[in-house]
Amino acid sequence: MTEKVIGKAPGLYKEFVRKGGSAPTATHYCPGCGxxxxxxxxxxxxxxxxxxxxxxxxxxxxxxxxxxxxxxxxNVQAAHGRAPxxxxxxxxxxxxxVVISYQGDGDLASIGLNETLQAANRGEKIxxxxxxxxVYGMTGGQMAPTTLVGEKTSTSPDGRDPRFSGYPIHMCELxxxxxxxxxxxRVSLSDIAHIRKAxxxxxxxxxxxxxGKGYAxxxxxxxxxxxxxQNAEQTIEWINEHMEKEFPLGNFRDTSxxxxxxxxxxxDFSVESxxxxxxxxxxxIFDTKSGGNYAARRLKVAGFGGQGVLSMGLLAAxxxxxxxxxxxxxxxxxxxxxxxxxxCSVVISDDPIGSPVVQYPDILVAMNRPSLEKFAADxxxxxxIFYDSSAGQFDPPDGIxxxxxPTIEIARKAGSEKAINTAMLGVMIQSGVLGIGKTHFCEAxxxxxxxxxxxVDINLRAIDLGSEWARENL
Amino acid sequence: MVKTAEKKLTRPVINVLECKxxxxxxxxxxxxxxxxxxxxxxxxxxxxxxKGSGCIGCGNCYYSCPExxxxxxxxxxxxxxxx
Numbered sequence: 280m281t282e283k284v285i286g287k288a289p290g291l292y293k294e295f296v297r298k299g300g301s302a303p304t305a306t307h308y309c310p311g312c313g314x315x316x317x318x319x320x321x322x323x324x325x326x327x328x329x330x331x332x333x334x335x336x337x338x339x340x341x342x343x344x345x346x347x348x349x350x351x352x353x354n355v356q357a358a359h360g361r362a363p364x365x366x367x368x369x370x371x372x373x374x375x376x377v378v379i380s381y382q383g384d385g386d387l388a389s390i391g392l393n394e395t396l397q398a399a400n401r402g403e404k405i406x407x408x409x410x411x412x413x414v415y416g417m418t419g420g421q422m423a424p425t426t427l428v429g430e431k432t433s434t435s436p437d438g439r440d441p442r443f444s445g446y447p448i449h450m451c452e453l454x455x456x457x458x459x460x461x462x463x464x465r466v467s468l469s470d471i472a473h474i475r476k477a478x479x480x481x482x483x484x485x486x487x488x489x490x491g492k493g494y495a496x497x498x499x500x501x502x503x504x505x506x507x508x509q510n511a512e513q514t515i516e517w518i519n520e521h522m523e524k525e526f527p528l529g530n531f532r533d534t535s536x537x538x539x540x541x542x543x544x545x546x547d548f549s550v551e552s553x554x555x556x557x558x559x560x561x562x563x564i565f566d567t568k569s570g571g572n573y574a575a576r577r578l579k580v581a582g583f584g585g586q587g588v589l590s591m592g593l594l595a596a597x598x599x600x601x602x603x604x605x606x607x608x609x610x611x612x613x614x615x616x617x618x619x620x621x622x623c624s625v626v627i628s629d630d631p632i633g634s635p636v637v638q639y640p641d642i643l644v645a646m647n648r649p650s651l652e653k654f655a656a657d658x659x660x661x662x663x664i665f666y667d668s669s670a671g672q673f674d675p676p677d678g679i680x681x682x683x684x685p686t687i688e689i690a691r692k693a694g695s696e697k698a699i700n701t702a703m704l705g706v707m708i709q710s711g712v713l714g715i716g717k718t719h720f721c722e723a724x725x726x727x728x729x730x731x732x733x734x735v736d737i738n739l740r741a742i743d744l745g746s747e748w749a750r751e752n753l
Numbered sequence: 754m755v756k757t758a759e760k761k762l763t764r765p766v767i768n769v770l771e772c773k774x775x776x777x778x779x780x781x782x783x784x785x786x787x788x789x790x791x792x793x794x795x796x797x798x799x800x801x802x803x804k805g806s807g808c809i810g811c812g813n814c815y816y817s818c819p820e821x822x823x824x825x826x827x828x829x830x831x832x833x834x835x836x
Contacts, residue, residue, distance in 0.1 A: 285812040286766070286825020293822075302770050302796055304822040310798070311775030315819030322821070349821070471781035471813040478816065504775070511776040 290322025290331060290351055297348035307345055311511055313468040313501030314342060317410065318349050320478045321379065324485040325352060334377040335369050337362045341383040342417045343410070350379075360391025363398035366405045371546055377488040378405045385415045388424040388448045395450075402459030402493045404541060406484040409450060412501045413522065420506030424448040427525050432506070447525055451498050455531045461538055462487050462495035463531035469500070469518035473528075483535070491540040500526055563726065565600045571629035573604055576713055577637040581622035581654055582646025582667075584612060587700030590727065591644065592623035594704060595713065597723025599627035602715045607635035620649065627713070642712050644703060645670065646686075655679075663712045665703060682706065682753065689748055693741035701738040705745020710753055717746065763810040763829045765803050771823035772800035778814035778824060787814060 294303045308314045325331050335353035338346040339362055347354035353376075357365040362380045370378045387395050387409050398405060414432055415421040421434040425447045429438040439447075451465045462484055466477035477499060484495035500522045502514040509517055554560060578595055582588040589610050599606035607626045613619035624637035639659045645651035648670040658664055660678040668685045675681035689702035701724070708717050721739060728734045765778075765787065772794065778801055779787045786807040794800045801814075801824070810828035818824045 281830045283810075283828040283830065284825055285810070285815045285828065286822075288821035291821050304768070305771045305773070305796075306820060308819060310773035310819070311777060312819050315821055316817065319816070319818075319821045471817045474781075474816050511780055514777075515780065 288319050288322055289326035290324070291318060291349050292351050295348050297345050306349065308342065309505045311502065311504040311509075311514060312342070313410065313412070313499070316468055316474060317381075317408065317477075317481075317499060317501070318346070320474075320481050321381070321408065321485070322350060323478075324482045325350070325377075325379075327482070328486060328489045330377045330485070330489045333373075333375055334379060335373070337366050337369075337378070337380040337382075339380075339382040339386045340417075341386055341415075343381055343383065344417070346381055360386055360389070360394055362386070363391060363394040363403070363405070363407075366407075367398055367401070367403045370404045372548060375491075377485070378403075379485065379488070380405050380407045382407065382409055383416070384409070384411045384413065384423045384425040385418075385421075388450055392424075392448075396453065396457070399454045399460050399494050399496065400457045402461070402541065404488060404491055404493055406488045406495045407497070408481065408484070409496065409498045410501050411450070411498055411522075411526065412503045412507075413447070414503050414506050416503045416506055420503070425450075425526075427521060449526065451496065451526075451531050454496050459494055460496055460532060461493040461535050462497075462533050464496075464533070465498040465500070465526060465528050465531070467500040467518050467523065467528055468502070469515045473518075476528075480530070483533070487535050490535075492535055492538050493541050495535075498526070500528070563600070565603065567603055567605050567629075571604070573602075573627070573629040573714060575626065575628035575630065576642060577640050578625040578627070578642045578644070578713070579622060579637050579640035579654055579657075580625070580644040580646075581620070581650035582644075584619045584621045586621075586646045587697070588621050588644070588646055589623050591700040591704055592625045594701070594720060594723050594727055595707075596625045596627070597727060598713070598715050598719040599625075601719040601722045604629055604715075605632050607632045609635035609637075622650065622654070627715070642707070644707065646699070646703070663710065665707055665710075667699070667703070682710070684745075684748070686745075689744045690741055693744050694737045695741075698738050698741035701741040702745040702748075705742035705747075706749040706753075707745075708742065709746040709749035717742070761829060762806070762808070764808045764827055765814055766825050766827055767801055767803065768820075768823045769794050769800045770796065771820050772798060773820065773823075774799035774801065775819060776801070777817045777819065781813040781817035783811060783813060784809055 297307050306315050331352045336350045338356040340359040366378045366380045411425050413426045422432040426439045431438050464480040466480045467473040480497050484497045487495045500518050580588045580592045596606040596608040604627050609624040612621035626632045643658050643664045645666040651666050651670050662679050664681045668683045684706050686699035686702045690696050690698040784807045786804045790800050790802050812826050815826050
């Protein structure tokens, strides 16, 4: 005589340390809550399909945020609504993984609605288990996107009024407008007959994932015994008589028998691939002379976007690297690529650099009048200011040297008016304020414009002509 | 056949400490063999009790129970023949 046992919740941990204490195998959920039922069904499916070792469950925000205390598989917790993005990343980085995203109505149908539809539309290999109980449970029973018309919640105390807050969102129907999903079904956890149907649908969705066939979406109508103040009988009546009227149950789509395993184009995360993407083969590894006697320089380069101020800062920082110093480069610019203002801070030092921000520069490069006016007052005593001659007459504060440079003329001679930044750099190099030899700037420039030989030549010429101008005029 | 000891029959096994007394299993049971206790468990909940006979091992109570580990159903094979 053998004894068979239905129970033990396969696929879930044997002890739930979240609650712990006197009841180590009790959940943190309220009495009668549907989450535990659903956890059990999902765990059982993971166990039956023997996929726990390659399953990654995404815990949502909401009461089920602690799902990782229950599901015995890989777990990641995602911020509100971001589960589809996280799931996409996991699914693509680990092509053989089975990704299960477990989300509630506030999470999925409100803040995460866009991500949800985009992930569904891309046909990501994710099983989405969407728990719809018409209310924000964890935060205290506020109105959700799926709250029924007339339903009272803490933020709709007179019942949801569609004139004010619209109508319940139907997620299955929305997702059913998209081409990519393989499986879409709405089920309910009201009573045992519905629970058994729900079990079938969830098993199907997880099976589809285990076969790598694509996006599966199961909406699960559930309860909130605490916020909606329902006992077991009222739960059944609420879901069967009210929720089902608004959210009809049924299968919307199942093409799992007609589709093959999806072979996506996956990202290559091998070391070789990453080295190539970041050009590590070509990159220079610099030995810095920490503790040397180079006096630290704080440089600020400012101007209009498009004048090459960020590049100029990069070249100065690059030269610092080639000269063996510690460097930092820190850009600051508006949303416009051209026409707005931009500036960058460069620190060159023989000591480790604490902050890349330069508030009081030793050297200021101002490519236009506004930059000159804005930053000149911050320059330290003894500083040198290089400014574009187009900025007009400028009287520097006491103790500060100011140099007006006709950058456009120099750049034009070099062959391109765009080279005003390197023309200015040539002047600065020749003045000696940076304390770094010209050859290091030329090395940095060749790396910076490595892909454009013609640009290298023009800019090298601009540096030379700028230096020449400085020899004659400083 | 000789009448087997009661504990060898098909039956629900309830973990009293984990039961929160929601009553979903009582509604789900087709044979009405579960009932709510009048006493409380250590954690202050009423809990579900098996009336002692009549379980057919359908598993409805297990699947409707929100607590994964509070309830299990032990099914004794050939149980029908014993009756």
